[in-house]
Amino acid sequence: MTTRFVKTQKEMEGRYEDVWALVDESDETTSWKPDADLSLVGQPAPRQDGAARAAGRVRFTVDVKLAGMLHAAVLRSPAAHGTVRSLDLAAALATPGVRGVIGPESELSLTTRAPLLQAEPAYAGAAIAVVAADTLEAALAGVAALALDLEVLPHLVDMQEGLNEQRFTTDPTDEARGDAEAALAAAAVTIEFALDTPAHVQTPLEPHAAVASWDGDELTAWVSTLGMFAAREELAKAFGLRKDAVRVRTEFVGGGFGAKQGAGFEALAAAELARITGRPVRLVNDRHAEQLDGGRRAATRQTVRLGADRDGTLTAIDADAVVAQGQGGWVMPVLIPAQTLYRCANVRALTFPVKTNLRAQNAFRAPGVMEGTAAFEQAIDELALALNMDPLELRRLNHADVDQVSGLPYSSKQLLACYDRAAELAGWATRDELRKPQPDGLLRGMGCATQIWWGGGGPPSHATVRLDADGNATVITGIQDIGTGTLTSAQIVAAEELGLPLSQVRVVGGDTGPNVYGPVSGGSQTTPSVMPAVRSAAAKVRKTLLQLAGDVFEIAVEDLDLRDGRIRSSDGAIDAEVTEVTGKLGDATIDGSGSRGPNPDGFVVHTFGCQIAQVAVDVGLGEVRVERIVAVHDVGRIVNPLTASSQVEGGVLQGMAFALSEEFIVDPTTGVPVNAHLDDYKIPTIADMPEIIIDYPHVPDANLPTTGTKGLGEPPIIPTAAAIANAFAHATDRRAAALPLTRARVLETLA
Amino acid sequence: MEITLEVNGRTYSIAPAGRRLLAVLRDDLELLGTKLACGEGACGACGVLLDGRPVNACLLFAEAAEGHEIVTIEGLSTGRAAAVQAAFVAEDALQCGFCTPGQVVSATVLLERTPHPTREEIHETMAGNLCRCGAYPKIERAILRAAGEA
Numbered sequence: 021m022t023t024r025f026v027k028t029q030k031e032m033e034g035r036y037e038d039v040w041a042l043v044d045e046s047d048e049t050t051s052w053k054p055d056a057d058l059s060l061v062g063q064p065a066p067r068q069d070g071a072a073r074a075a076g077r078v079r080f081t082v083d084v085k086l087a088g089m090l091h092a093a094v095l096r097s098p099a100a101h102g103t104v105r106s107l108d109l110a111a112a113l114a115t116p117g118v119r120g121v122i123g124p125e126s127e128l129s130l131t132t133r134a135p136l137l138q139a140e141p142a143y144a145g146a147a148i149a150v151v152a153a154d155t156l157e158a159a160l161a162g163v164a165a166l167a168l169d170l171e172v173l174p175h176l177v178d179m180q181e182g183l184n185e186q187r188f189t190t191d192p193t194d195e196a197r198g199d200a201e202a203a204l205a206a207a208a209v210t211i212e213f214a215l216d217t218p219a220h221v222q223t224p225l226e227p228h229a230a231v232a233s234w235d236g237d238e239l240t241a242w243v244s245t246l247g248m249f250a251a252r253e254e255l256a257k258a259f260g261l262r263k264d265a266v267r268v269r270t271e272f273v274g275g276g277f278g279a280k281q282g283a284g285f286e287a288l289a290a291a292e293l294a295r296i297t298g299r300p301v302r303l304v305n306d307r308h309a310e311q312l313d314g315g316r317r318a319a320t321r322q323t324v325r326l327g328a329d330r331d332g333t334l335t336a337i338d339a340d341a342v343v344a345q346g347q348g349g350w351v352m353p354v355l356i357p358a359q360t361l362y363r364c365a366n367v368r369a370l371t372f373p374v375k376t377n378l379r380a381q382n383a384f385r386a387p388g389v390m391e392g393t394a395a396f397e398q399a400i401d402e403l404a405l406a407l408n409m410d411p412l413e414l415r416r417l418n419h420a421d422v423d424q425v426s427g428l429p430y431s432s433k434q435l436l437a438c439y440d441r442a443a444e445l446a447g448w449a450t451r452d453e454l455r456k457p458q459p460d461g462l463l464r465g466m467g468c469a470t471q472i473w474w475g476g477g478g479p480p481s482h483a484t485v486r487l488d489a490d491g492n493a494t495v496i497t498g499i500q501d502i503g504t505g506t507l508t509s510a511q512i513v514a515a516e517e518l519g520l521p522l523s524q525v526r527v528v529g530g531d532t533g534p535n536v537y538g539p540v541s542g543g544s545q546t547t548p549s550v551m552p553a554v555r556s557a558a559a560k561v562r563k564t565l566l567q568l569a570g571d572v573f574e575i576a577v578e579d580l581d582l583r584d585g586r587i588r589s590s591d592g593a594i595d596a597e598v599t600e601v602t603g604k605l606g607d608a609t610i611d612g613s614g615s616r617g618p619n620p621d622g623f624v625v626h627t628f629g630c631q632i633a634q635v636a637v638d639v640g641l642g643e644v645r646v647e648r649i650v651a652v653h654d655v656g657r658i659v660n661p662l663t664a665s666s667q668v669e670g671g672v673l674q675g676m677a678f679a680l681s682e683e684f685i686v687d688p689t690t691g692v693p694v695n696a697h698l699d700d701y702k703i704p705t706i707a708d709m710p711e712i713i714i715d716y717p718h719v720p721d722a723n724l725p726t727t728g729t730k731g732l733g734e735p736p737i738i739p740t741a742a743a744i745a746n747a748f749a750h751a752t753d754r755r756a757a758a759l760p761l762t763r764a765r766v767l768e769t770l771a
Numbered sequence: 772m773e774i775t776l777e778v779n780g781r782t783y784s785i786a787p788a789g790r791r792l793l794a795v796l797r798d799d800l801e802l803l804g805t806k807l808a809c810g811e812g813a814c815g816a817c818g819v820l821l822d823g824r825p826v827n828a829c830l831l832f833a834e835a836a837e838g839h840e841i842v843t844i845e846g847l848s849t850g851r852a853a854a855v856q857a858a859f860v861a862e863d864a865l866q867c868g869f870c871t872p873g874q875v876v877s878a879t880v881l882l883e884r885t886p887h888p889t890r891e892e893i894h895e896t897m898a899g900n901l902c903r904c905g906a907y908p909k910i911e912r913a914i915l916r917a918a919g920e921a
């Protein structure tokens with residue numbers, strides 16, 4: 021085994037960085053051929069832990085109970101902006117059952133994330149103090165005893181006002197290629213389209229949560245996070261500990277959708293209080309806190325100007341976006357669709373990150389790109405209208421054969437196949453029939469939208485596989501299971517490579533203890549990062565097993581094959597259970613470890629797709645009903661079609677709700693959100709569900725190591741809202757100036 | 772003050788101290804399958820059976836459950852409930868699984884009352900059980916499967 025460093029690019033939600041990837045030269049590097057004879061990969065398989073989940077037996081962070089554990093409650097700012105005049109920490113500490121209190125002035129042992137608590141809270145819901153007590157009730161009584169006196173200061177929550185006042189979190193950006201202004205002036209056809217998109221709250225049903233427990237200078241933290249290794253790093257830094265003095269456990273996460281990054285406030289505060297009190301501490305957001313302070317997709321105000329030749333060739337794209345960042349956070353790539361979706365030489369993209377008195381926005385499934393697509397893909401439909409062209413035809417005509425920013429080829433792009441398949445499944449050719457008067461009096465229409473996202477993954481990512489004497493294999497990964505079914509995909513890949521039935525392969529994750537690194541569950545990178553590492557680890561075990569079989573059966577290893585749990589020789593003389601070899605191991609095991617190799621040089625890796633929506637509009641009630649969504653996404657090889665379609669359905673439903681019902685509303689007078697609860701923030705119910713038809717081009721990405729798979733977490737949410745809005749315009753000949761298409765907005769738009 | 776609760780066929784003496792049934796189930800009885808997701812009666816994650824009727828345990832005061840038969844997800848593992856659970860797994864009607872115990876409780880009651888539900892009946896009965904992951908298409912299929920219709 022030779023280990024080398026290779027310089028490669030790592031991508032996370034569109035941000036690239038150069039990294040050194042550790043490459044083991046004995047790792048499997050060749051991809052399965054597109055027509056490889058695979059028996060498990062590509063076949064639907066139920067989750068390895070499905071029965072435990074259905075029986076309510078799996079344990080989430082909120083279910084962790086430790087002996088002597090305290091419960092923490094958080095005092096949060098009731099105002100959008102204020103300054104603490106007084107806070108009675110002593111009274112809180114004197115409350116029966118209270119064991120520890122921290123406030124803005126408290127001396128803390130943690131050194132980063134300062135200040136953890138706010139003396140001048142800058143948004144409603146900002147944490148001011150935390151109380152830990154024997155029971156949650158006692159902690160809440162302690163919070164009341166703090167008797168917060170807050171002087172309310174002026175706030176700003178309106179992004180237009182922020183723009184006018186030039187209040188930015190970071191400098192506005194101006195990215196250009198060619199000369200969009202001149203091209204617009206010269207264009208035969210131009211359109212302009214403006215759209216406001218709403219703030220959109222992730223709303224995982226399991227809120228942010230953490231339990232922290234110290235043993236001397238060693239910390240164990242159960243964290244509901246999308247990145248347990250990032251959480252470990254953050255905790256180790258904050259408390260000045262060696263990495264291996266921190267163990268993060270994240271076996272099951274009750275949804276995250278981007279929100280739960282790293283250790284978060286919860287784990288840091290719980291660990292600090294656990295250190296102060298000498299007892300384990302649990303901190304769980306209640307629903308109101310989760311909606312106020314869990315995060316959100318930022319609201320935007322976007323304008324898109326397009327110019328084209330008479331034949332539909334795009335000649336100019338000029339887009340700008342005002343993004344209501346709240347207190348900060350990185351600026352989401354809202355204008356990526358404008359910059360990369362179609363072939364165009366003259367593009368300008370201006371982004372204004374406005375600072376408002378809301379929590380810093382954070383990632384929500386396809387951050388930036390989804391809300392950018394909602395505006396840009398409606399503009400493309402407006403252009404089609406101005407050109408009197410079929411919207412899908414216009415998209416095909418302007419297909420980008422290479423990446424428009426770098427000029428590099430794509431590792432694989434099956435977008436045209438997605439258009440064709442989606443059109444066929446939706447009945448696109450006869451879509452104008454829907455506009456004829458309908459017996460039920462509803463107006464119907466059909467609209468499409470294109471999807472682009474990264475999703476190629478990359479190093480570092482590791483896995484180890486152990487085969488025991490009983491013929492059962494255990495795959496150890498660094499994956500936290502957030503509901504995507506990635507562990508089961510790893511089970512399928514390992515079983516395929518090992519030649520064992522699924523029942524003999526079990527995958528574990530959710531614990532940094534074994535120190536097998538896995539990436540954060542974000543950016544659609546888990547599957548393309550982890551599966552090659554798993555395959556590589558399994559390949560080594562397979563190789564060793566066959567060598568041992570050669571010893572046992574006294575036959576050349578080249579003459580042996582391993583499949584379906586049996587070892588066979590090419591002449592048919594040997595046909596034995598795996599255990600005939602492994603049984604001789606005794607207490608020894610066959611081990612293999614694998615890592616994810618670098619991405620190919622000279623390519624840009626992206627996922628693509630097309631969705632087509634059919635809607636019915638009740639013009640009397642203003643109700644928009646989504647009847648059907650066809651979703652065809654190019655994500656390379658599909659490992660498990662059963663869980664893949666679950667991902668697509670989930671993305672489509674969240675995208676649909678962004679188009680129709682979800683909107684985080686802030687009262688401009690007080691600056692306080694008014695619907696930070698589950699009963700008034702309208703996530704979809706089963707009764708809102710449209711028919712969802714799913715397909716893929718099924719073309720593995722031959723340039724990606726070694727499974728040809730790309731990520732599928734974000735792609736399905738990206739085009740849904742745009743497709744619905746385009747279908748609404750097809751049905752009604754009107755386009756709303758803002759999403760979501762609530763009844764009031766629809767009635768206003770149609771008036 | 773102590774009260775007596777009948778949960779999953781066993782009798783417990785607990786001191787509710789003004790708490791909701793959900794808190795008692797989770798904290799005192801360590802029945803952790805039932806989830807707290809909103810505490811506002813808006814999501815159904817805390818669904819349990821009270822004399823066979825589904826209720827949101829996050830709203831109900833524990834005292835009010837005295838004298839009633841309570842069944843939680845831990846008490847649902849045979850008969851129709853087992854069929855529902857098997858169908859949920861087979862159809863992948865769960866993603867993160869946090870809403871799943873509540874979904875299983877509601878689906879089991881639905882099938883007990885309406886062994887062959889229509890899609891509309893499924894939507895009507897299950898609309899109180901939110902799933903943020905969006906497992907709805909497969910929850911519908913799982914219920915139809917458990918009803919022997921898919």
Ligand code: FES
Nearest residue numbers: 810812814815829
């Ligand atoms: S937790 Fe009880 S209804 Fe949501």
Ligand code: FES
Nearest residue numbers: 866868902903904
């Ligand atoms: S499976 Fe995640 S909330 Fe339903």
